[in-house]
Amino acid sequence: MERAREDLNPRPGGPKPPALSMLSYVPNVKEFNRCKYLSKCLKISKKVRGVEYAIRDIVSAAREVENNGKSVAYLNIGDPVQFGFQPPDNVKQALISAIQNGENYYGSSEGLPALRNAIADKEKVKGLDVNSEQILVTNGVSEALDMVISSIVEDGDEVLLPGPYYPPYASYVRLHGATPVEFAVDLENGIPDIDDIRSKITSKTVAICLISPNNPTGLIFNENSLKQLVDVANEHDLYIICDEIYDQIVYDEKFIGIGKVAKDSPIILLNGFSKVHLMTGWRIGYIAFNNSPKLDLIRENLPKLARVRISSSLPVQHAALESITGPQNYVSEFVSKEFVLELLKQKGVLTVHGSGFGEKYGSGHFRIVFLPNMEILESSMNKIEEFVH
Ligand SMILES: Cc1ncc(COP(=O)(O)O)c(C=O)c1O
Numbered sequence: 001m002e003r004a005r006e007d008l009n010p011r012p013g014g015p016k017p018p019a020l021s022m023l024s025y026v027p028n029v030k031e032f033n034r035c036k037y038l039s040k041c042l043k044i045s046k047k048v049r050g051v052e053y054a055i056r057d058i059v060s061a062a063r064e065v066e067n068n069g070k071s072v073a074y075l076n077i078g079d080p081v082q083f084g085f086q087p088p089d090n091v092k093q094a095l096i097s098a099i100q101n102g103e104n105y106y107g108s109s110e111g112l113p114a115l116r117n118a119i120a121d122k123e124k125v126k127g128l129d130v131n132s133e134q135i136l137v138t139n140g141v142s143e144a145l146d147m148v149i150s151s152i153v154e155d156g157d158e159v160l161l162p163g164p165y166y167p168p169y170a171s172y173v174r175l176h177g178a179t180p181v182e183f184a185v186d187l188e189n190g191i192p193d194i195d196d197i198r199s200k201i202t203s204k205t206v207a208i209c210l211i212s213p214n215n216p217t218g219l220i221f222n223e224n225s226l227k228q229l230v231d232v233a234n235e236h237d238l239y240i241i242c243d244e245i246y247d248q249i250v251y252d253e254k255f256i257g258i259g260k261v262a263k264d265s266p267i268i269l270l271n272g273f274s275k276v277h278l279m280t281g282w283r284i285g286y287i288a289f290n291n292s293p294k295l296d297l298i299r300e301n302l303p304k305l306a307r308v309r310i311s312s313s314l315p316v317q318h319a320a321l322e323s324i325t326g327p328q329n330y331v332s333e334f335v336s337k338e339f340v341l342e343l344l345k346q347k348g349v350l351t352v353h354g355s356g357f358g359e360k361y362g363s364g365h366f367r368i369v370f371l372p373n374m375e376i377l378e379s380s381m382n383k384i385e386e387f388v389h
Contacts (some may be wrong), residue, residue, distance in 0.1 A: 145172050
């Protein structure tokens with residue numbers, strides 16, 4: 001141990017460490033700086049050095065600031081449960097009951113049949129042509145993304161990502177040897193730049209990823225944009241990977257699922273229970289393949305990855321089942337409150353969530369008073385307008 005610790009320090013005048021290759025990965029700078037002095041380090045793969053997760057990696061800088069006596073407001077992680085929201089009691093109870101009823105064994109690799117059915121029903125309502133056999137339950141969208149990307153790319157392939165994108169998309173693409181290629185999105189109007197996409201498609205492009213509603217921008221692609229994206233993907237025989245984890249967290253715009261416009265295009269839909277269903281810490285999500293014949297091979301082969309990792313948590317799957325088949329009013333209540341909190345954080349305007357005035361009719365609205373003078377009202381209205389756009 002002592003020896004290893006000693007080797008972590010640079011030795012002035014000591015032997016020069018071997019140069020690290022910078023080939024195609026984006027190095028983790030901190031690790032690279034530390035390791036360039038380590039002549040005795042055992043090797044790690046180039047692939048893993050390319051993995052970054054900006055949202056969490058940045059936390060080490062915050063810890064340093066805290067260690068120097070300053071307090072830090074953490075606005076980096078989109079976890080509703082850390083901001084005062086909780087899964088409803090019936091969902092918590094479903095988890096406890098599953099444990100008490102002995103559902104503590106390895107589940108089926110593809111997922112609990114009743115849950116796969118319920119997920120297929122939910123996605124069918126959103127427009128996807130899918131049945132329960134085409135649903136695979138995963139440990140969150142994160143694991144789903146890992147499985148999908150590892151199933152479709154070879155070294156040197158390229159995957160199109162919307163700019164800006166949720167960071168793990170690029171990380172998993174790099175981890176599996178491919179290159180992420182960003183395409184432009186008009187952030188004012190929420191429209192993907194189809195010409196830019198066309199210009200970036202090469203013989204190495206295998207997939208286009210869509211995140212709608214998007215993290216970090218919140219943009220939702222409208223029906224026309226989705227149709228154009230599907231058309232351009234089909235022209236070039238690309239997989240269409242669509243992340244709809246925020247499908248019910250929409251404020252003023254209409255959400256359209258990719259399934260509505262997909263017909264028999266090859267759609268791999270990623271979704272989960274972390275956000276809408278307030279189950280971030282329970283780690284559960286899913287992959288839904290539509291019926292496209294172009295997906296025959298991946299539908300057959302990807303489940304092997306589910307089998308090698310055995311299964312996702314069985315008690316949590318029972319809770320997820322309750323969360324989508326039980327009462328749904330908590331979702332609109334959460335979305336309504338989230339809107340008010342986000343408006344307060346971003347614009348400093350405090351309103352009251354409509355769900356506080358009755359879940360059934362109040363949700364989806366917010367309340368303001370007209371008592372302040374015109375100047376304050378006008379400036380607040382402008383801020384609200386900026387926020388919703
Ligand atoms: C777009 C997007 N996809 C996936 C995830 C992670 O999902 P999960 O918790 O299901 O792994 C997040 C989390 O912030 C996200 O913003």
